[in-house]
Amino acid sequence: MLLDELVGVIEALKQRIRTHGATLRANEIRTRVALIDPLLVALGWDVSDPALVTPEYAVGEGRADYALHGSESIPAAMVEAKRLGHALNDDERMQMLNYANARGVRYAAVTDGDVWEFYEVFKQAPLEDRRLLSLRVANTPAHELALRLLLLWRPNLASGQPMSANEPVLVPFIEPDNGEDVAPVSSDATKAPTEGSPTDRGPARPTASPATSTSEWLPLANWNPSSGTSAPQLIRFSDGSEKPVGRWTQLLMAAGEWLQSTGKLAPVPKPILNGRTEKVLDVDPSGFRAPRRILDTDFHLNAHGNAQNLRDKTRALLRACGEDPSNVRVRA
Numbered sequence: 001m002l003l004d005e006l007v008g009v010i011e012a013l014k015q016r017i018r019t020h021g022a023t024l025r026a027n028e029i030r031t032r033v034a035l036i037d038p039l040l041v042a043l044g045w046d047v048s049d050p051a052l053v054t055p056e057y058a059v060g061e062g063r064a065d066y067a068l069h070g071s072e073s074i075p076a077a078m079v080e081a082k083r084l085g086h087a088l089n090d091d092e093r094m095q096m097l098n099y100a101n102a103r104g105v106r107y108a109a110v111t112d113g114d115v116w117e118f119y120e121v122f123k124q125a126p127l128e129d130r131r132l133l134s135l136r137v138a139n140t141p142a143h144e145l146a147l148r149l150l151l152l153w154r155p156n157l158a159s160g161q162p163m164s165a166n167e168p169v170l171v172p173f174i175e176p177d178n179g180e181d182v183a184p185v186s187s188d189a190t191k192a193p194t195e196g197s198p199t200d201r202g203p204a205r206p207t208a209s210p211a212t213s214t215s216e217w218l219p220l221a222n223w224n225p226s227s228g229t230s231a232p233q234l235i236r237f238s239d240g241s242e243k244p245v246g247r248w249t250q251l252l253m254a255a256g257e258w259l260q261s262t263g264k265l266a267p268v269p270k271p272i273l274n275g276r277t278e279k280v281l282d283v284d285p286s287g288f289r290a291p292r293r294i295l296d297t298d299f300h301l302n303a304h305g306n307a308q309n310l311r312d313k314t315r316a317l318l319r320a321c322g323e324d325p326s327n328v329r330v331r332a
Contacts, residue, residue, distance in 0.1 A: 003146050009042040010142040010149075017084070017114055017138045024084040024113065031084045032065070035113030035137075040066070040079075044154030052154070059099040067105075070158030077107040077118075077157055086112045087263065090127060097121050097130075106160065107132075109152070114138050115239065118151060132164075134240030139261060141244060217329040220315060225307045225332075232330035238323060245330070248310045249290065249303040255314045255328075256281065256294045256301050264321040265299065274309075274316040278302070281317060 016034055017024070024031045037047045045068050047053045057067035057078065070076035080096040082088065093110055100108040100121045109118045118133035133151050148164070156162045217236060231248045235255065239262070243254040259265040271282035285291035285300035292303040305313065315325045 003143075006042050006146040006149065007142045009038055010137065010145050013039060013113075013137055014142070021084060026083070028081060028083040028086075031113045032081050035084065036079075036081050036111060039113075039137075039149070040068075043149060043152050045152075059102055062095075062099060064096070064099050067103075068154075068157065070154075070160065072160070074103065075105050076160065077109060077152075078103070078105050079109045079111065082110070082112040084113050085263075088112070088115065088117070093117070093119070093127060097127075107157065107162070109133075115241075116149075131240075132162075136239065136241035136261070139243050139258065140241055144242070217331055219326050220311070220318075220328040220330055221325040223311065223330055223332075225311060227307065229307055229332075231307070232332045234331040236329045236331070238327040248305075248307055249292065251330070252280075252301055252303050252310050252314050252317065253292055253294075255317050256292075256299070259317070259321045259323070260294050260297055260299075264323065265294070265297070268321050270299070272317055272320040274313045278313075280313045280320075 013035055020034065024034055040047055040053070045053050045066075047055065047066070052069055054067040054069065054075075055065065057064040057075070064078040065081040066079040067075040068077045068079065078096065078100045080092070080099075082092075088110055096108045096110050097119055100106075106121055107118065108121050109116060111117070114137045116133065116135050116137070117131060119127075119130045120132055121130075123130045133148060135145060135148055137145060150156060151162050151164050220235075231251060232245050234242050235245055235251060236242045237255075237258050241258065243258060245251050245254055256265065272280045274280045279287070279302050281299055281301050282288075283298050283300070285293075285302075288300060288302040288304065290302070290304035291300045293300050301317075302313065303310070318325050318328060
């Protein structure tokens, strides 16, 4: 199945970023061969087939790294590649959109092999409102990435009107008055039941529903969990990447790991404090009741506290590194 194969490729890419990140950060070509090409191929864009992909696609005096060809003479999308870890800026994003606009191409992507951003070229709106997709391979669960990346799947993208994939959720069974077990069906569900479908008796089973609504995502800046509240399932950062949480200590850890992976943590003076005296992060963890080291760094987080305290520490950590907690959301 496509999703199984795609998940397998994503897991391999995650491992390459962890194992060979230093080498790939040194060179764009290495990044393309090791990270970008395999993902394009898994999505149906065979980079070795000139009918599907044109590398170094000429646009005036410039060149787009990839042109992805659909059924029309005009490419379905263009992709600009950067070396792993390259910090994208808006000038580079606009250059890619201008390349696509000059050729009448509806969609454009920019990637360093880890971060993928996908844009609607002709939409009359600010840059951030033209962004259809923003994700990070290294720190997003593979199954979630596979679903979101189906926006770039060749039959979808080549159609000229690509649609985002639905997110699988658990739908509980309802006990009707007649005592029979039936499952609610979403308003857009039209397919007949198949083996293992929700009409089988038993516990709740996965079904499809539209992607998570924004009402389920709460801004960290004004989120106020009460005592005894369970930790959120996910945290979503300003670049669209998400990390699983599950436990309150992982909320703070997820923020620290994301700040490290985006290069926002290292330049900030240490220690980082929550208020006047309580340390959130420091090189010296002495005095921390629950020190947690951020991978590949000498920094330790003070991960002891209740729900409110760890929420406050996460906010303080983000603010110290220049991130507005209003742009970070949690899924409770």
